[in-house]
Amino acid sequence: MMEKIYSRPNCIVPMQSGYCPGCLHSTATKIIAEVIDELGQGHNVINVLPVGCSSMGLLYWKIDMVGSAHGRAPAVATGIKRSRPDSLVFTYQGDGDLAAIGLAEILSAANRGEKFTVIFANNSTYGMTGGQMAPTTLIGQKSTTSKKGRDAETAGHPIKMCELIKELAAPVFVARYTLNNPQNIRKAKQGIKKAFQYQLDGKGFSFVELLTNCPTNWGVEPLDSLKYMEENTMKYFEQKVFKDEEESK
Amino acid sequence: MNKVDIVSKYCKGCGYCINFCPKKLLKMGNERNMKGHFFPYIEQVEKCIGCQNCVTICPEGAIEFYKEAQDNG
Amino acid sequence: MAKQFMKGCEAVAEAAVLGGCRFFAGYPITPQNEIPEYMSSRLPEAGGIFIQGESEVASVNMVYGAASTGTRAMTSSSSPGISLKTEGISYLSGAKLPALIVNVSRGGPGLGSIQPAQSDYLQSTKALGHGGHRLLVFAPYTLQEAVDIAYDAFEYAERDRSPVMILMDGCLGSIMEMVDLPPMKELSNQNTQGWKVGYDGVKRGARMITSIYPEAGLESNNKNSAAMYKKWQEEDVKVEEFMLDDAEYVVVAYGIAARVAKQAIMQLRGQGCKIGLIRPITLYPFPKKSFEKLNYNNIKAFIDIEMTIPAQMYDDIDLLVRGRAPIFEYGRSGGILLDDDGVTDAIKKVTGGQA
Numbered sequence: 001m002m003e004k005i006y007s008r009p010n011c012i013v014p015m016q017s018g019y020c021p022g023c024l025h026s027t028a029t030k031i032i033a034e035v036i037d038e039l040g041q042g043h044n045v046i047n048v049l050p051v052g053c054s055s056m057g058l059l060y061w062k063i064d065m066v067g068s069a070h071g072r073a074p075a076v077a078t079g080i081k082r083s084r085p086d087s088l089v090f091t092y093q094g095d096g097d098l099a100a101i102g103l104a105e106i107l108s109a110a111n112r113g114e115k116f117t118v119i120f121a122n123n124s125t126y127g128m129t130g131g132q133m134a135p136t137t138l139i140g141q142k143s144t145t146s147k148k149g150r151d152a153e154t155a156g157h158p159i160k161m162c163e164l165i166k167e168l169a170a171p172v173f174v175a176r177y178t179l180n181n182p183q184n185i186r187k188a189k190q191g192i193k194k195a196f197q198y199q200l201d202g203k204g205f206s207f208v209e210l211l212t213n214c215p216t217n218w219g220v221e222p223l224d225s226l227k228y229m230e231e232n233t234m235k236y237f238e239q240k241v242f243k244d245e246e247e248s249k
Numbered sequence: 250m251n252k253v254d255i256v257s258k259y260c261k262g263c264g265y266c267i268n269f270c271p272k273k274l275l276k277m278g279n280e281r282n283m284k285g286h287f288f289p290y291i292e293q294v295e296k297c298i299g300c301q302n303c304v305t306i307c308p309e310g311a312i313e314f315y316k317e318a319q320d321n322g
Numbered sequence: 323m324a325k326q327f328m329k330g331c332e333a334v335a336e337a338a339v340l341g342g343c344r345f346f347a348g349y350p351i352t353p354q355n356e357i358p359e360y361m362s363s364r365l366p367e368a369g370g371i372f373i374q375g376e377s378e379v380a381s382v383n384m385v386y387g388a389a390s391t392g393t394r395a396m397t398s399s400s401s402p403g404i405s406l407k408t409e410g411i412s413y414l415s416g417a418k419l420p421a422l423i424v425n426v427s428r429g430g431p432g433l434g435s436i437q438p439a440q441s442d443y444l445q446s447t448k449a450l451g452h453g454g455h456r457l458l459v460f461a462p463y464t465l466q467e468a469v470d471i472a473y474d475a476f477e478y479a480e481r482d483r484s485p486v487m488i489l490m491d492g493c494l495g496s497i498m499e500m501v502d503l504p505p506m507k508e509l510s511n512q513n514t515q516g517w518k519v520g521y522d523g524v525k526r527g528a529r530m531i532t533s534i535y536p537e538a539g540l541e542s543n544n545k546n547s548a549a550m551y552k553k554w555q556e557e558d559v560k561v562e563e564f565m566l567d568d569a570e571y572v573v574v575a576y577g578i579a580a581r582v583a584k585q586a587i588m589q590l591r592g593q594g595c596k597i598g599l600i601r602p603i604t605l606y607p608f609p610k611k612s613f614e615k616l617n618y619n620n621i622k623a624f625i626d627i628e629m630t631i632p633a634q635m636y637d638d639i640d641l642l643v644r645g646r647a648p649i650f651e652y653g654r655s656g657g658i659l660l661d662d663d664g665v666t667d668a669i670k671k672v673t674g675g676q677a
């Protein structure tokens with residue numbers, strides 16, 4: 001008799017996600033959903049969705065969701081978590097949403113120590129709108145608005161959100177992971193689980209950055225996008241736990 | 250003995266599972282699912298070491314994994 | 323009813339709390355500062371939540387979040403701050419979320435002036451953000467009226483699942499008057515339990531609060547909104563018609579301008595002038611019937627008096643008068659206040675035929 005060890009998490013709908021083939025937004029959504037199932041929080045979680053590819057979560061999740069304006073998810077989540085402290089509240093945002101238009105919102109929410117979790121998918125592009133340069137686009141990386149590659153002279157440098165947020169006093173967990181291979185996906189999942197657990201324990205603000213890809217707008221095959229991440233993204237954005245209130249005790 | 254079951258309707262043919270199977274047991278099929286994607290199949294499932302790399306790397310969670318129930322007789 | 327001598331900003335804040343407000347997010351901007359200041363101590367006392375946001379944009383989105391959990395949520399600001407919040411107001415309307423927005427308006431456009439003005443009529447009644455949504459817009463002209471409106475604002479908001487606006491100005495926000503404060507309302511979530519997010523002890527299907535829909539869904543929402551706005555026009559108009567029965571001259575004014583105009587009207591009535599006032603209390607829906615039922619054989623002229631230049635209510639009056647009588651306008655702007663003499667002289671020019 002065969003025992004089922006794994007099947008798709010049940011807090012996402014039994015349909016294909018709207019993401020492109022090989023898109024790690026789908027992977028991220030899957031592991032978050034697995035963590036929610038494992039923590040038994042499917043009935044108690046509220047996901048604040050941004051504007052970007054991850055808005056497609058509206059059609060994919062089977063949990064309470066609140067769609068927010070571009071960049072405003074941390075403010076919306078603040079209103080939710082303050083009103084419903086027992087709910088497990090998390091935002092899932094892309095780099096345009098969080099690190100460009102929503103920079104004030106994320107840094108202020110983190111600085112206030114709002115007791116929710118932010119999961120930040122960094123794929124160094126604006127996916128939904130067709131591949132424009134994002135705050136996290138690498139130097140020399142091409143995009144529809146940096147056709148010759150990002151030039152630091154005119155567009156500055158890719159922004160390191162974990163390094164910024166770890167400097168704030170209030171956050172209790174700040175970590176960056178990458179989803180380029182199974183081992184790293186498992187590490188990321190544990191990080192998300194820890195962030196959610198800290199939230200459930202009422203510890204404070206947690207921030208999990210996930211390095212992801214965009215085969216469509218990087219113009220590469222899915223597998224090559226993972227290679228691009230290893231040779232570029234992962235070199236610039238260090239993967240580590242920057243702050244962990246538990247460890248620092 | 251382990252069992253890997255690819256739920257083809259979820260597959261988008263990205264090829265990750267094929268690439269990350271340490272034993273190279275997964276091959277891309279030539280059948281298309283409802284959305285028109287080719288999806289992989291497993292050969293010689295008896296060689297599967299149960300590492301679940303395919304399960305973890307699949308962005309769609311399309312690969313189900315089964316293990317022989319421990320003989321608790 | 324508890325009588326209290328209060329400042330406008332504080333009176334409207336207190337009334338909102340008594341009316342069930344349990345979440346406020348706002349940002350400093352003159353002349354509405356006393357609202358967040360008051361809420362920062364009063365709301366926690368009432369078991370509510372106060373947050374000073376990092377911007378008006380963040381604050382209105384915090385209200386969006388709180389409202390999605392069924393909490394009675396409010397924000398306030400002044401003119402430039404309201405401009406920043408209009409994206410959020412459009413999202414509140416699109417996501418069908420109740421909320422209270424208070425604008426204590428000041429001189430504009432741009433940084434304008436921190437002094438009072440009525441320069442946000444068009445913004446409030448025509449376009450509080452993109453998308454064509456409308457809000458019930460109330461314009462009190464005494465602090466008691468502001469209290470009564472704020473006390474019941476959330477009933478409208480939850481009935482319609484829409485944000486509601488109270489448009490005051492820096493004068494009303496700053497003057498002090500005696501007000502009768504109603505009792506603290508018993509909170510109940512029966513208006514919001516059908517759609518709010520957040521687990522309440524009963525496992526149910528997942529819920530979604532969003533303002534993005536597939537095309538057909540958005541169109542059907544917009545059709546429902548169109549029907550709602552028609553219903554507001556039929557059922558929710560609030561207006562004061564003052565001495566209109568035999569009026570030959572009709573002043574149209576709201577808020578602080580109507581208060582000043584009333585003085586001039588009573589003075590001129592004393593001198594035998596047949597003059598009256600239409601005072602919209604809801605700026606949207608605009609009181610159309612008050613214009614339609616006038617006897618235009620007697621009407622010699624309308625005088626649109628506002629604390630803004632050019633007059634912003636002019637076109638709405640013109641649409642209803644349809645050329646059956648001339649419409650004159652008089653106002654001060656830039657933060658300069660209207661005064662009795664100025665208004666009286668302006669009216670006399672019209673009644674004396676020199677306007």
